[in-house]
Amino acid sequence: MSEYxxxxxxxxxxxYGALEFESVPGGIxxxxxxxxxxxxxxxGGIDRMSAQTSGVRIRVLTAAAxxxxxxxxxxxxxxxxxxxxxxxxxxxxxxxxxxxxxxGDLLFEATDGTAVREAGERSQLVFELDDAGVERLxxxxxxxxxxxxxxxxxADAPLRPAPAQGARWIHYGSSISHGSSLADPxxxxxxxxxxxxxxxxxxxxFAGNAMLDGFVARSIAQAxxxxxxxxxxxxxxxxxxxxARTFVPAVHNFLDLVRAGHPxxxxxxxxxxxxxxxxxxxxxxxxxxxxxxxxxxxxIPDGDGSLTLRRTRSxxxxxxxxxxxxxxxxxxxxxxxxxxxxxxxxNLHPDQVGHDLIAARFMPVARRLLESxxxxxx
Numbered sequence: 001m002s003e004y005x006x007x008x009x010x011x012x013x014x015x016y017g018a019l020e021f022e023s024v025p026g027g028i029x030x031x032x033x034x035x036x037x038x039x040x041x042x043x044g045g046i047d048r049m050s051a052q053t054s055g056v057r058i059r060v061l062t063a064a065a066x067x068x069x070x071x072x073x074x075x076x077x078x079x080x081x082x083x084x085x086x087x088x089x090x091x092x093x094x095x096x097x098x099x100x101x102x103x104g105d106l107l108f109e110a111t112d113g114t115a116v117r118e119a120g121e122r123s124q125l126v127f128e129l130d131d132a133g134v135e136r137l138x139x140x141x142x143x144x145x146x147x148x149x150x151x152x153x154x155a156d157a158p159l160r161p162a163p164a165q166g167a168r169w170i171h172y173g174s175s176i177s178h179g180s181s182l183a184d185p186x187x188x189x190x191x192x193x194x195x196x197x198x199x200x201x202x203x204x205x206f207a208g209n210a211m212l213d214g215f216v217a218r219s220i221a222q223a224x225x226x227x228x229x230x231x232x233x234x235x236x237x238x239x240x241x242x243x244a245r246t247f248v249p250a251v252h253n254f255l256d257l258v259r260a261g262h263p264x265x266x267x268x269x270x271x272x273x274x275x276x277x278x279x280x281x282x283x284x285x286x287x288x289x290x291x292x293x294x295x296x297x298x299x300i301p302d303g304d305g306s307l308t309l310r311r312t313r314s315x316x317x318x319x320x321x322x323x324x325x326x327x328x329x330x331x332x333x334x335x336x337x338x339x340x341x342x343x344x345x346x347n348l349h350p351d352q353v354g355h356d357l358i359a360a361r362f363m364p365v366a367r368r369l370l371e372s373x374x375x376x377x378x
Contacts, residue, residue, distance in 0.1 A: 004064075005154035013161055014153075017056035017202055019223055027072070027151040030056050030142075032204055034222075037215040043113040046209040048076050051147035054178050055191055055203030058140040059162035063133060064155035069125040073104030073146040076115065086143035087183055090127040092136050097127050098184070104146065122151060137162055141185040144178060165200035167370055168224050172216065173231035176273060177205025181349050192359035193366055199227070210235040212250040214257060221261025227370055228258060228265055231333070233272030233312040238285035238348070240296070243305035244315060251319045255328070266369045268329040269320055271313040273337040273358065277347050278309045285348060293348045329369060336361045 006014070008028050012021050018030035033050035041047055051074070058069075067090065077083040083106055090097045103123055107115040129138065139162075142148055153159065171177060171190045179188025186195060194201035202223065204216065210232065220228060232251065236242050242250065251269075258267065272278075278285070281295035288294035300306045313332070320330040336358045337343070343354030350358065 003154050003156065004158050005152060006159055008150075011150055011153050014058055014060050014159065015056065015150075016059055016165070016200060017053070019202065019219060024149055027149040029147065029149045032056070032202070032206075033216065034219055037219060040213070040215045044115060045113060046206055046213070048107060048115065048147070049178065049206040049209050050204075052076075052145060052178070052180065053142035053148055054144040054180065054185070054188060054205060055194075055201050056142045058142075058153065059165075060138050060159040061135050061162050062138055062155055062157050062159050063135045064138070064157035064159065065129055065131040067127045067129065067138065067140070067153070067155040067159070069127070069140065069153050070122055070151040071125065072120075072122045072149045072151065073101065073143065074107060074117075074148070075104060075146045076107045076109055078109050084145050084180075085183070086146045087185060088125060088143060089141045089185055090129065090138060091141070092129055092132070092138050094130045094132070094136075097129070099125055099127075135160070141191075144182060144185050144188060145180040166198040167200065167226035168202070169194060169199040169227040169229070169366075170202045170204060170220055170223060170225045171229045171231070172210065172220065173205040173270075174210040174235045175205065175207035175349060176234065177203060177231055178207045179205065179355065180207050182352055182355065184352070187352050187355055189355045189358040189362065192355065193363055196359075196363060197366060199366075208235060208239070211239070211241055212236070212254045214253065217254045217257035220258050223261075225262060225265055227366070228262060228267045229270055229331075229369075230254070230258075230268070231270040231272075232316060233309055233333070234275060234278070237272070237278050237307050237309055237312060238283040240283035240306075242307060244307065244311070245305050247307060247312065248315055248319060251316065252323075255319075255323065259325070264327050266327050266329070266372050267325075268331050268365075268369055269316055270331040270336070271316050271333040272309040273333040273350070274339040274341065275309060275344065275348060276339055279339065280308050280310055282306050282308060291346055293346055327372065329372065331365055
């Protein structure tokens with residue numbers, strides 16, 4: 001039986017959810033932040049998180065009964081802690097095929113933010129699909145907690161480009177958007193919303209790194225988008241990274257940079273979802289017992305400017321109100337996940353049921369945003 005293999009350029013055209021592809025020895029790596037941003041990173045954390053493939057997927061139209069993907073995964077962990085298992089899921093209209101893996105390279109992070117790589121084996125993934133005999137859409141969802149390098153993609157039938165998806169949606173956020181703690185790569189709430197509404201998602205959720213970086217805003221400005229959402233607050237607070245004096249101008253600057261490329265695209269600022277440990281307590285977030293996190297509360301004198309989640313929501317409301325932008329919207333994160341909803345097993349990250357709740361509540365919001373303003377330009 002003939003084997004049909006894609007060139008690297010052809011493979012790039014069948015990968016969705018990445019802003020750029022980087023040529024590396026032996027293959028190509030999909031990136032959720034362009035490589036030009038690296039000299040502006042303060043440490044390697046955001047580089048490692050943005051290389052992880054949350055929301056990245058391969059979409060092909062094919063009659064193949066078998067697809068082979070050769071790839072090297074890279075997971076980030078720390079010494080003494082086992083790396084998370086990774087899951088890849090292939091789906092057709094009739095079947096879904098999950099593969100759970102514990103292989104690939106490992107990056108061991110140190111307390112100073114550096115990391116040491118331990119080389120592992122390439123993964124040889126074989127997806128035995130339904131033998132439909134006719135072309136149908138096949139989507140391969142890549143893992144949320146791992147970076148990857150594609151070495152080859154082949155099948156027993158041609159792998160043609162898939163039909164175009166719906167509106168391009170760029171979403172920016174923290175680990176709650178990244179979803180790196182979830183098993184299923186389709187489980188994070190942005191992926192759920194995009195699958196249900198047929199949107200072409202670029203998930204720019206970067207665990208621990210939603211810090212209003214200008215290079216992220218410029219990357220969004222340079223990418224095509226028909227809907228943009230920015231979930232802001234939790235990383236600023238749990239990193240104790242800013243005070244009100246710096247937070248408000250940083251949000252305005254981020255919005256200005258995004259608007260430079262998308263002057264009238266529907267854009268929503270989503271305030272922090274519920275996180276009881278930080279509603280009225282400052283960061284930094286710390287481990288208080290195995291598997292549990294806590295705040296680092298301190299007294300906040302009048303005029304101090306220290307931030308809690310409650311304070312960031314109030315400031316974001318003021319920022320949005322101050323801007324004369326009819327295509328800019330505010331979404332109260334507490335309407336997506338409230339204090340009484342729970343579902344935070346480590347006191348910080350929603351579990352899968354929590355993500356399901358967020359997705360179900362955001363779907364009607366996304367529909368309204370897409371209908372709110374005609375898109376001009378990009």
